[in-house]
Amino acid sequence: MESGLAFSTTLNNLGVSNGADFLASWLQTLLTALPFALVLIITVSLTIKPRVERFLKS
Template identity: 55%
Template sequence: MTTNISEINSPQKTPLIYKVLVIVSILTVVGGSLTGIMTYMNVGFTKHFYIDWLTSFLSAVLVMAPIGLIMITLINKLIAKLLPNTSELKRNLVISLCMALTMESLMAFVTATNNIGYGNIHVFLAGWLEGLLAALPIGLTIMIIMSVTIKPKMEKFLKS
């Protein structure tokens, strides 16, 4: 059995399933944590908390996945255009801040819709804002950590 030199020098492609599993894992941890906090702020810890959280999480994922892909592309392009001479780290931090605010606002909206509904718009808006403000510090912390440490490695991994 002979080994071709080009086979030794060329890096192996990462299987698509591994890439999908990594993205799903990150989405589950981040989205699950934040919707859990938002659900708690909306309804408290009731006997229905876990089903309220699960339906909020699944709804948020279904809404956020397509919107998140579009938003990250648009925000990346906008920040690259607005801050062309800024270091990659600073651009990543700005992108992370924009994405955290955008996605958490959307996640809080979906969670409040699921848990409170629109019967009383004032109660709905209060629930949306409480959920957003409670989860925002955690979401921002996660986004900063991800932009500084995980994002560059993720981009390299996803391109492999």
């Protein structure tokens, strides 16, 4: 999912006029977003998901 978001962000900001620049920018965007996504996934899976599951069971 992060790679798709990085792809669309890079595409909107840079375009595809130069493939090498696009690839380098996409990789930089992906590596920047990945730690934030991992923190968000861990937070959601440990806090919000159990609450939603308990609510749905009741």
